[in-house]
Amino acid sequence: MAGGKTTQRIDKMLGHLGYGSRAELKKMAKQGRITLNGNVIKDTGTQADPDQDRIEVDGELVLYREHIYLLMHKPAGVISATEDTREKTVIDLLPESYRVFSPFPVGRLDKDTEGLLLLTNDGALAHELLSPRKHVPKTYEADVIGEIGPYEIQRFAEGVTLDDGYITKPAKLQVLSIQETGVQVTSRISLTITEGKFHQVKRMFESVGSKVLYLKRTAMGPLRLEDSLAKGSYRELTEEELKLLSGYSPGTAAEDKP
């Protein structure tokens, strides 16, 4: 994926997989416990190609990969960061076996926003997906105050002016349902935007006199959040999703167009 270099230091690979610290691996190599293509290695700085070479520790084959790609259903209450002294982060929801790969979230969802979040350690892919010139569409479902209708749909299609003067790119707004509870009317909507300004969805609704009460991301580029993925859980991307993502060019799927 994304043209990474093919050979890497053996101690780096084994370290990632939790076999031990650099010093521990050095000791293990001295003890003759690490082999590369059948030959004992003494220098753990030796380079190997994880796709071509056979690395064994204590006679057991090491299965290595450089990158991981996880699709998480982010729950509300955790922040989209790799570490924080006070708040729980999305990385805290992962087991050590994934954390050793140093994944990070691709873009951010607010602390109170739920939904699809991609986590990876593939910097090149993340950079591509976040690049403003890529216009990767992101779809959100939200409950917002008021009866949303043709007026707001038209305004969002033309672009609205946010509180800092920024004019948003055309966005596709759909009304899924209207609820009336007592005196309050709320609308469940779906919104697809192709940019990612700070608090963008919340600020777009503020610009038309509404307010977001609940926000969930349901899609990003070719990725969809399935109903079966519970809040707080995650899964690896499928081969098919990875292929779609790495060759992703917006506008290839009709429903991606705002």
Ligand code: URA
């Ligand atoms: N827009 C928002 O306002 N918040 C999010 O978390 C994502 C998009």
